[in-house]
Amino acid sequence: IISNCKRCFELTTNNLLSLEHNNRHLLEIGRISSMDFHSKATNYLVTASDDESIRLYDIQNAVCLKTINSKKYGVELVCFTTNPTLVLYSSKNGWDESLRLLSLNDNRFVRYFKGHLDRVVAMSLCYEKDSFLSGSLDRTVLLWDLRADKAQGLLRVQGRPAVSYDDQGLVFAVAYGGYVRMFDARKFEKGPFNIFSVGNDESEANMIKFSSDGRRLLLTTKAGCIHVLDSFHGNSLATYNVKPVVTNSTLEASFSPDGNHIISGSGDGSVFAWSVRSGKKVARWGSTDSEPPLVRWAPGSLMFLTGSSELSCWVPDLSKLGSFAVTK
Numbered sequence: 001i002i003s004n005c006k007r008c009f010e011l012t013t014n015n016l017l018s019l020e021h022n023n024r025h026l027l028e029i030g031r032i033s034s035m036d037f038h039s040k041a042t043n044y045l046v047t048a049s050d051d052e053s054i055r056l057y058d059i060q061n062a063v064c065l066k067t068i069n070s071k072k073y074g075v076e077l078v079c080f081t082t083n084p085t086l087v088l089y090s091s092k093n094g095w096d097e098s099l100r101l102l103s104l105n106d107n108r109f110v111r112y113f114k115g116h117l118d119r120v121v122a123m124s125l126c127y128e129k130d131s132f133l134s135g136s137l138d139r140t141v142l143l144w145d146l147r148a149d150k151a152q153g154l155l156r157v158q159g160r161p162a163v164s165y166d167d168q169g170l171v172f173a174v175a176y177g178g179y180v181r182m183f184d185a186r187k188f189e190k191g192p193f194n195i196f197s198v199g200n201d202e203s204e205a206n207m208i209k210f211s212s213d214g215r216r217l218l219l220t221t222k223a224g225c226i227h228v229l230d231s232f233h234g235n236s237l238a239t240y241n242v243k244p245v246v247t248n249s250t251l252e253a254s255f256s257p258d259g260n261h262i263i264s265g266s267g268d269g270s271v272f273a274w275s276v277r278s279g280k281k282v283a284r285w286g287s288t289d290s291e292p293p294l295v296r297w298a299p300g301s302l303m304f305l306t307g308s309s310e311l312s313c314w315v316p317d318l319s320k321l322g323s324f325a326v327t328k
Helices: 013-022
Strands: 002-005 024-028 032-037 044-049 053-058 061-070 078-080 086-090 099-103 108-113 120-126 131-137 140-145 151-155 164-165 171-176 179-184 194-197 205-210 217-221 225-230 237-241 254-255 260-265 271-275 283-284 294-297 305-307 311-316 325-328
Touching: 032 078, 032 294, 044 078, 078 120, 086 120, 131 164, 171 205, 205 254, 217 254, 225 260, 237 271, 254 294, 260 294
Parallel strands: 120 164, 164 205
Antiparallel strands: 002 325, 024 311, 032 044, 044 053, 053 061, 078 086, 086 099, 099 108, 120 131, 131 140, 140 151, 164 171, 171 179, 179 194, 205 217, 217 225, 225 237, 254 260, 260 271, 271 283, 294 305, 305 311
């Protein structure tokens, strides 16, 4: 497995194509509903799956370090906090929509976050400020501080929301109904300072993310559209199309660390890659799975993972590349 690439290395289309030769299946488990890399300790991956379990992986050595069951509450979404031993996760039991801060060390709940009245469908954590956003089918977005069990703010929306903080925690985006609304995190109660249209695509927003430099936004919708927007002015930089999601699954996409490439799942189980600069598709990896795979690009690395019913790790072809440190 490849560790972080050298700063002088630039991801190119040829390097991206070389990923085809190095997929590696890590573990077969139930359908994966969510996964997240830790922003600093990028060899750590946490997943949530339909068997009501949370799993912690060491990707560097391709091993599962811990499995924690959440049979009482279920688990739908999961993400790391600044501490790689603490994760935040949402329920899936239909009767308790609280969010939970869980210690992986001793399987102990550190805090409960009560406020939503329906299923939580989006979470975004700000590592800089120990705060996070949650969006729910109850048509609310709540703002939280990880150190307090009561919400610090509430926004009412008119649809299923997708939410994302930028890396600095200065602004956040809320997407629904064909628009992206931009908020100043310090003055969110005054309403959005900008509203961007995503054209004629008014289908349900699935997820939204900032690029690592904060200059671009990535939005996916249930119609199978993947929109790339300028986060300052809302200009459309590119729109890609894949097979729409026809189940309750989420269409997910991910920026490469340099923000110049995008990988995305598809409703037919495939994984696609595009160049943001050229707007062209540069790779496609097929699948026999009918579920759209989740995708995550490891921060600061040329490694990404896909998962639907199993985890696959994709790394460059070492015979063609010479600019990386390899960990045996």
